[in-house]
Amino acid sequence: MSIHSTDPVTGLSPVRVQVGIDAAVVANHHVCVREILPDGQVRLSRFTAPPTLAGLDMLSNRLRGYPGVVAVAEPTSMTWLALSIAMRQAGGDLSLLGARHAARLRGAIIGKDKSDVIDADVLATAGEVFTLAPLRPLTPPQLALRRAVTRRGKLVVDGNRSRRRLISLARWAFPDVWSAFAGSQPTAVAVLTRWPDLRALGSARRSTLTGVVAAHTRGVPDVPARVEAIRAAARAWTGFWEGHLDLDALAWEVAEHLHDMAEADQRIARATAQATRYWADLYGDDPLLLSVPGMGALRT
CATH class of the missing domain: 3.30.420.10 (Ribonuclease H-like superfamily/Ribonuclease H)
Known part of the structure; x- marks a missing residue:
């Protein structure tokens, strides 16, 4: 009509x-x-x-x-x-x-x-x-690239939210332990993934904990001191929360946040790989552009 x-x-x-x-x-x-x-x-x-x-x-x-x-x-x-x-x-x-x-x-x-x-x-x-x-x-290949990049951007935001939730939890539940990681997020993630329970972290073998911290903290001479600070802070907060906070529930919550972060990283990696393929199919590599300082491989 x-x-x-x-x-x-x-x-x-x-x-x-x-x-x-x-x-x-x-x-x-x-x-x-x-x-x-x-x-x-x-x-x-x-x-x-x-x-x-x-x-x-x-x-x-x-x-x-x-x-x-x-x-x-x-x-x-x-x-x-x-x-x-x-x-x-x-x-x-x-x-x-x-x-x-x-x-x-x-x-x-x-x-x-x-x-x-x-x-x-x-x-x-x-x-x-x-x-x-x-x-x-846009042409279908250009639209596919745009949507892949847009999805990647949203996934990066979601991943940052998961990290902020973990940091927020750590800042009130065991701030001294978090401070003992000395600003190294890879160290914090590795240690808490292995020992999400404060009781287990406080009693962790010194040599095992040292190996985990050293593997995720490069070029830092005070690894033994960090290990001692982490163990001592975990024991102190375990005692502080006794009778006031369910440490099993806290350990579960820490593990869930870490799981969310790991899943977010995997989703970001998949979206990055897909967007990179679309870009390469459309435009290929540009040696001149990649030679500009600050340009190069995509980082999260």
Whole structure:
């Protein structure tokens, strides 16, 4: 079904057509078609379209009566990709308006109210305020690289959260033990992975603990002193918490945080490898770029 661009009652054809789409991930897309008639009147048409193949086909058919129209949407998740294809099939195009700009425009027009219908109406007027450019989607390999890099970035953030949770726990449950690691996270992770229970850490064999600390602390001459500080602090906090804190539960919590960190590192490594493959397939190595100080292998 197509929308006829000429009003059957007045016979007037719009001099300008604006389309706003409030994209949805699990609900329906809300669409507002705003036609400006020769006499200055505005004719609004609103409809919804599910984000299914049938819904996208219906959207294309409804907007095919306006060849060359540029619809405006916010970049909600990846909904813009399917919408851009549907708009091109309708003979139009899609332009994205950042959420921050859309919020400013909404506030200027209608205050702080928000709904899907209102958003579609607001987006339809975006061309009166912003300079809009038709969306030019990336090629499939470029999009795959972008999504892999984006996922890697989110995984790095999640991994940092796991580390901060462990640090937060250590700072109140056994701060002296954490201080005895002397700022070496590899040492802290290795020691607590082997001895998550303060009681076991406090009674750990000196030679075994020394081997673990030395293996994760390079070029530091005071390894024996660190080992003694770790063992003494663990014994002291074991005594302090007696009758006040379940040390078995504390050990379980430490182990869980360490497990979360290990899983995060594995996910980051997989995403890094995938993004690297996509990059190499697209661009290969660039000796000149990699020769710039600070450039080179990707680090977390």
